[in-house]
Amino acid sequence: MSSTIVIKVGGHATNQLSPTFYQQLTAWHQAGKHILIIHGGGPQISEWSSQLHLPINQVDGIRVTDSKTLKVTQAVLLGLVQPMLCKQLADHGLPVMGLNASGLPVIYGDYLDQAVYGEVGQVIGVNRQYIDDALSGGRIGVCAPLAVNASDQLLNVNGDAAAAGVAKLLNAEKLVLLTDVPGVMLADHVVSHLTQEKAQQLVAQKQIKAGMQPKLAAAFEAFKSGVKEVAITNELKQPGTNLVSKQIVM
Ligand SMILES: Nc1ncnc2c1ncn2[C@@H]1O[C@H](COP(=O)(O)OP(=O)(O)O)[C@@H](O)[C@H]1O
Ligand SMILES: CC(=O)N[C@@H](CCC(=O)OP(=O)(O)O)C(=O)O
Numbered sequence: 001m002s003s004t005i006v007i008k009v010g011g012h013a014t015n016q017l018s019p020t021f022y023q024q025l026t027a028w029h030q031a032g033k034h035i036l037i038i039h040g041g042g043p044q045i046s047e048w049s050s051q052l053h054l055p056i057n058q059v060d061g062i063r064v065t066d067s068k069t070l071k072v073t074q075a076v077l078l079g080l081v082q083p084m085l086c087k088q089l090a091d092h093g094l095p096v097m098g099l100n101a102s103g104l105p106v107i108y109g110d111y112l113d114q115a116v117y118g119e120v121g122q123v124i125g126v127n128r129q130y131i132d133d134a135l136s137g138g139r140i141g142v143c144a145p146l147a148v149n150a151s152d153q154l155l156n157v158n159g160d161a162a163a164a165g166v167a168k169l170l171n172a173e174k175l176v177l178l179t180d181v182p183g184v185m186l187a188d189h190v191v192s193h194l195t196q197e198k199a200q201q202l203v204a205q206k207q208i209k210a211g212m213q214p215k216l217a218a219a220f221e222a223f224k225s226g227v228k229e230v231a232i233t234n235e236l237k238q239p240g241t242n243l244v245s246k247q248i249v250m
Contacts, residue, residue: 004036008175008178012179013040025094025140040160049072069118078101096139106131107145108123110124124147125169164219174230176230181234182233183239184216184241193243230242
């Protein structure tokens with residue numbers, strides 16, 4: 001399937017989608033693009049974990065997930081975040097399909113590092129037939145960052161890693177990681193173009209920290225595997241930070 005756009009909408013971003021988000025989505029949809037949204041929900045999972053007195057541990061931006069936290073993750077992503085996001089899209093006249101509701105697997109995974117992270121997965125495959133059928137029918141697919149392994153066990157996947165892995169496997173033309181900042185920031189300006197070398201340098205200088213680090217690692221993985229346009233932004237209509245293979249001298 002060509003002309004697929006994968007958009008990752010972070011948990012913060014799902015609560016503050018702007019009119020331009022819907023305008024751009026509508027424009028891409030009308031232009032015949034196949035659109036798949038992978039949503040996050042990290043803040044919501046943390047809020048419910050805390051209400052249920054479960055420990056919240058993250059290592060390098062990845063949630064350490066035991067069996068109870070996995071249940072909360074599943075309930076929050078599939079019971080709260082995804083239906084709310086689907087409703088918002090439908091309220092804006094967009095034909096939408098929550099892909100997890102069918103019970104069919106969407107993302108296949110295996111353990112990232114069970115000793116460190118517990119029930120956390122990395123993407124190893126996608127249910128291409130199911131996704132192709134949904135998107136070619138003109139629906140905008142909405143999918144949670146959850147995978148199933150070969151033993152049919154559910155695994156929690158970081159949202160950025162899930163979106164990047166799926167974009168790579170679908171040979172998407174574009175991956176947008178929609179977040180709560182306008183892009184990779186240096187002091188008060190957005191870095192418009194970023195090579196992996198420069199990103200590594202900025203990480204070493206501690207100018208890129210926290211959640212932006214795994215986000216960039218996932219983004220570069222997709223970029224290097226052939227996703228031509230990879231952007232990190234807080235607005236679909238704003239270019240934000242675009243990944244490049246050679247630094248552009250301005
Ligand atoms: N150089 C940087 N530029 C922008 N954001 C950065 C930078 N370094 C660290 N960050 C942090 O990364 C966060 C985005 O990552 P994250 O919280 O994981 O987003 P999301 O929940 O949307 O996936 C920003 O809110 C910011 O706090
Ligand atoms: C393994 C892992 O870390 N999974 C993430 C999945 C949700 C997510 O990534 O949400 P955001 O994009 O809103 O951060 C988590 O449990 O928080």
